[in-house]
Amino acid sequence: MYRLINSFAYPFFFVCLLWIIMIFQESSGVSLAAFGVLPRHSDGLIGILTMPLIHANYAHLWANSFPLIVLGAGVNYFYPEVAGKTWAIIYLLTGLLVWLFARMSDHIGASGIIYGLAAFLFFGGFFRKNIRLLAVSLMILIYYGGIFWGVFPIDPHISWEGHLFGAVSGTFAAFIFRNKGPKPERPDWDNEIDNQDDGLPHISHYFEVKP
Numbered sequence: 001m002y003r004l005i006n007s008f009a010y011p012f013f014f015v016c017l018l019w020i021i022m023i024f025q026e027s028s029g030v031s032l033a034a035f036g037v038l039p040r041h042s043d044g045l046i047g048i049l050t051m052p053l054i055h056a057n058y059a060h061l062w063a064n065s066f067p068l069i070v071l072g073a074g075v076n077y078f079y080p081e082v083a084g085k086t087w088a089i090i091y092l093l094t095g096l097l098v099w100l101f102a103r104m105s106d107h108i109g110a111s112g113i114i115y116g117l118a119a120f121l122f123f124g125g126f127f128r129k130n131i132r133l134l135a136v137s138l139m140i141l142i143y144y145g146g147i148f149w150g151v152f153p154i155d156p157h158i159s160w161e162g163h164l165f166g167a168v169s170g171t172f173a174a175f176i177f178r179n180k181g182p183k184p185e186r187p188d189w190d191n192e193i194d195n196q197d198d199g200l201p202h203i204s205h206y207f208e209v210k211p
Contacts (some may be wrong), residue, residue: 003080020055026058032054033106034106037103038106049097052113068117082181090117102159102161116173117170120170124177127175
């Protein structure tokens with residue numbers, strides 16, 4: 001139970017920070033959009049660190065809050081050995097790729113992190129060939145599969161580049177950490193087949209291997 005609660009703690013506090021910043025922005029009337037990523041401009045480099053902290057309005061932040069907590073807790077719970085490094089890679093690499101390749105505009109919001117966390121959880125089970133983590137991958141596909149339409153330039157007012165590069169960053173993190181954390185795991189029924197004794201002579205009984 002402690003592990004589960006702890007897994008939710010850090011994403012929850014991160015989202016609380018986002019709400020504090022949003023409340024300050026709305027109450028002060030000061031727009032923080034300048035702290036987003038402005039691609040290929042030196043002034044926009046700060047956005048690599050601050051882009052996920054800034055949102056356009058309450059609706060924008062509300063839409064990101066629940067997925068951040070749930071997906072972030074999922075990474076922390078199922079991949080505790082690499083969770084911190086995974087968050088760091090998704091956070092920084094997404095902003096860097098947006099700065100390098102996105103269209104000229106102020107890119108803000110934490111949705112790139114959401115796409116990165118979802119991609120990491122989805123591909124993590126496949127890269128590790130772990131049956132339990134594959135079940136997590138399937139759950140991500142069922143509940144969050146629709147968000148991946150956001151990687152396409154459907155709405156010009158949405159930073160689809162942030163979504164795309166977030167997903168790329170999450171997939172990259174899942175690949176480089178594929179040999180760390182949970183190990184490959186065969187299904188129980190497969191192990192039962194290997195261990196069962198059917199009472200019949202096996203072919204190995206008829207051969208003797210000598211060095």
